[in-house]
Amino acid sequence: LTEMLYNRNIYSPALPPNAEGLLEALEKSPQGTLAVSWDFSGALAFLEKARVPLDVYLGHYPEDPRAFNALCILPTGAPARNYRLVALTDRPKWLRKLPDVDGLREIYKALSPAESGLSGLSARVGIEEIPCLAGLMALADMDLIELQAETAPVRYRKKLPKKVDPAKSRIFQMLQSFKKLP
Numbered sequence: 001l002t003e004m005l006y007n008r009n010i011y012s013p014a015l016p017p018n019a020e021g022l023l024e025a026l027e028k029s030p031q032g033t034l035a036v037s038w039d040f041s042g043a044l045a046f047l048e049k050a051r052v053p054l055d056v057y058l059g060h061y062p063e064d065p066r067a068f069n070a071l072c073i074l075p076t077g078a079p080a081r082n083y084r085l086v087a088l089t090d091r092p093k094w095l096r097k098l099p100d101v102d103g104l105r106e107i108y109k110a111l112s113p114a115e116s117g118l119s120g121l122s123a124r125v126g127i128e129e130i131p132c133l134a135g136l137m138a139l140a141d142m143d144l145i146e147l148q149a150e151t152a153p154v155r156y157r158k159k160l161p162k163k164v165d166p167a168k169s170r171i172f173q174m175l176q177s178f179k180k181l182p
Contacts, residue, residue, distance in 0.1 A: 032084040042090035099135040141171040
């Protein structure tokens with residue numbers, strides 16, 4: 001999520017391909033396509049559909065500059081730049097739960113001056129921590145809160161209330177576009 005939010009200025013002409021488009025790209029050439037999976041069940045389901053052999057990496061991206069087609073499960077860091085296509089095999093479940101406008105209102109109303117921890121806030125709102133943190137990032141982008149997401153635990157502080165249009169927040173717009181990914 002952090003990489004998606006911080007790389008929001010990178011031009012992307014279209015949505016990435018769905019799983020079928022990714023499978024077609026793998027069949028066209030033995031090089032240049034990197035499939036990324038968020039969990040083992042998604043990776044296994046993708047491997048069952050794949051009609052070509054793939055290198056599989058766990059916890060990291062391939063380092064080979066020749067960029068042979070591969071599947072990465074829970075990778076960290078950045079992929080090699082030699083890949084023409086890097087796409088998800090599936091969406092993480094939390095992506096569907098990113099807050100909409102009403103969700104942002106609920107998060108904002110649940111902010112407590114006495115407590116500024118993510119786990120307590122997500123429990124009060126009734127959503128998982130990752131979508132809750134995404135909502136906090138959108139609220140910070142709208143200048144409604146101060147957020148220290150780089151620290152553990154995450155800290156936030158409400159600013160003076162003001163009227164803000166979420167549609168003008170780049171982070172909120174991005175979160176809504178993430179919910180539409182194939």
